Amino acid sequence: MSDLPRKAVTRTAKLAALPLGFAGRATWGLGKRIGGKSAELVAREVQQRTADQLFKTLGELKGGAMKLGQALSVFESALPEEIAGPYRAALTKLQEAAPPLPARTVHGVLAERMGQDWREYFLEFEDTPAAAASIGQVHRAVWQDGRVVAVKVQYPGAGEALLSDLAQLSRFARLLGPLVPGVDIKPLIKELRDRVSEELDYELEAQAQREHAAEFADDPDVVIPQVVHQADQVLVTEWIDGIPLSQVIVEGTAEQRDRAGQLLARFLFSGPARTGLLHADPHPGNFRLLPPAQNPAQDAEQPEEEDAPAGSWRLGVLDFGTVDRLPGGLPPTIGDSLRMATEGDAARVYELLREENFVKESIDLDPDEVLDYLLPMIEPTQVEEFTFTRGWIRDQAARVADPRSPAHQLGRQLNLPPSYVLIHRVTLSTIGVLCQLGATVRMREELEEWLPGFLAEAAEATEAPEEGEPEGETVQV
Template sequence: MSDLPRKAVTRTAKLAALPLGFAGRSAWGLGKRIGGLSAELVGHDLQQRTAEQLFKVLGELKGGAMKFGQALSVFESALPEEIAGPYRATLTKLQEAAPPMPTSTVHEVLAEQMGEEWLELFQEFDDQPAAAASIGQVHHAVWHDGREVAVKVQYPGAGEALVSDLAQLSRFARVLGPLIPGMDIKPLITELRERVTEELDYDLEAEAQSLYAEELADDPDVVIPDVVHQCPQVLVTEWMEGVPLAEVISEGTEEERDRAGQLLARFLCSGTARTGLLHADPHPGNFRLLPAEESGDGAGEWRLGVMDFGTVNRLPGGLPPVIGTALRMVIDGEADAVYELLCAEGFVKESIELEPAAVLDYLVPVIEPAQADSFRFHRGWMREQAARIADPRSPAHQLGKQLNLPPSYLLIHRVTLSTIGVLCQLGATVRMREEMEAWVPGFAEDEDEDEGVGEGVGAGGSPEEPSSAAETPA
């Protein structure tokens, strides 16, 4: 296997070939239509061929290209089902694996970061990587004290690759956009670029993971591996077995899917309230289902294992209360109150006037999961929502173009949409309202606005680290 392609000219050439390939296939598609095939059939074929080429290139390049692919992958539920199958298979490969770097390179990084005698820190070290991600790969090993560990080694040149790839991809945002209906690609790439420096620093990742592990140490439902050793480009954590969430999506039973979905929703809603950090990389490759320890009667339930804390949003007070308050108002049908709150928070610009009832109609379908006692997430529902927002002829599309997402809410918005995408891939039935009432400030109807939710956590203010991008809320 080759090393991570590091020369900017090589990476740029590969990425630059993508839109040229798209243009070539579009011309091919026009020929097919002239030959008598319907626009719908030709469009589906083009989308499938485009997806195959896109994710083949992203997987080979790793770096920012693969990071973009992983972020995009959770939205495959929005694709028409007849082409989602091949697309899904390609995306799953991105989530779980990528071509590994040579063993000699791995040893060089370990020696540079941990010292020439690095091997003495381990009882065993497997040179064959157990998993690969966008900026590093993971090796299974046994630490000197006998603990099984995961050793994440950063690819040399990963920083340069991230910056170069995302800068190049931002130029193609308009071309890449049609891959996922209703998804604005450019703000996603912009936000990924702004997180580059933080994600490259494994010391920061270790700090975030340690905080989560400490706060959730006694949690019966969620497992966070402890940090064992850290360096700027090498991170050693406790090893975690379990069933990859991608495998649950493809082969899991209904019970496993529902359990995974419930735990994922609980982690999304409760994690920030309990730690002040939002885990901001919710693609299936970062989650496992683990068998719970058996109780006294011999019964046990699955737990959710969570990995990769390289991308987090720091929200010391938890989620902004305006989110829960606005969602509750939408459920209660309080159109004027919702509109007034959205205007005050900058979701509606001062220069724009909208009809409160129309805004309410736009939002109601999005919060369906929180209205019922339980809600079954599924790909059909996701496609309906994507089509509603993406169709230029629809009132929802026209209204969505006039709404504004304040930069400070961008990452929260993306994480929420991504988690919903994974829940739809699972096809899980989830008691979302229950989790939101327990953990989301402002959502519970009988909640005192001056008091916190969940386990006594205070209500949060605006997010502390805003992104500079803007995105239309969906």
């Protein structure tokens, strides 16, 4: 492949062929059953072929097609096991790699954006990419001062491809829906489209990464690589090795998976409180598990301490191309409603949901039924520690997705305000990754430390202003 497939007619034709392929395999499966093959074997074969075609196409096209595939990959744990098996390998491929662009294309971008003498910035530059993702690929190099760096190069035509793909995918979102039960594909695609300009702006990404790196510089648990250089369509950061989270999911020890899950939850909730930013792309390809002796400035060739105590492993965080800007941290309504739900205060929870427009004025629901709908989902916040499993998230997905379920009927009447869309997706995606890890996490501990309103004492202190003080205004995040 000489370049990113970017001709609209070519990309549209490939994406439009997907629904036809699904229909064709269903017909093929029927023929196999008539021929005497068991329904179960045929179903598995059809699912495997569907997964192979879908995610091969999404990965090859990169752009918005692959971005959707990566967003869907974190929900794999919610699929029923008989479906998840055939899909798991295909989904996981999208978390780490895609077919790379050739070296001459990469060199052309570097020459255009860094100057014809771009090689003078580097002591070494590896032409074979270390990773290839939705809108860019990463090359390992050695910067002029000797630091090992990651050079992120944006694909030519990435913006056009993103918008073209997502527009086309939205047209047959309903056909994709059954692939991931319980996930509404169309709003997900819309939200991805809304973020295109930010995703393509490496200056914004560099700024977000610098802010995180400064805040977490001395953190014992989280490692953020420093930004070394930034140009249009090129971003150079310090290199970090470590074990990809996708590898921890497949073959990590129980201690490693628990540690990774705990740190992922900690980063999710502490980030907005500490930086005013929410890392909004929590798929496993963006995280590494690092042993304690390693740091970004260290020679990447130094052997890792594989036998390090699990409790001392750290979480390396990559890719700040998509963030949600939350100057006041996560909205206190989230912590308030969680706390009141765990206390069983159905009336107050319902009142808060109405105030924030989760329940529209034209809708009238029973507060106790709303609480019953929420309680199974917030179970991890009600206990000291909780083991996230594929079985648990499947139960939640099935409860909400089944049209015969009261939870499904009630859920359809709830509203998701625009200011909460990205927070909601990041939370669901993180839970999906925790379930893939099978991690036992002290979620309540992280909420008490970082989520405004979750602790009753803290909530009371902020709710009652001293006499004579103005009460202030409600800030819409």
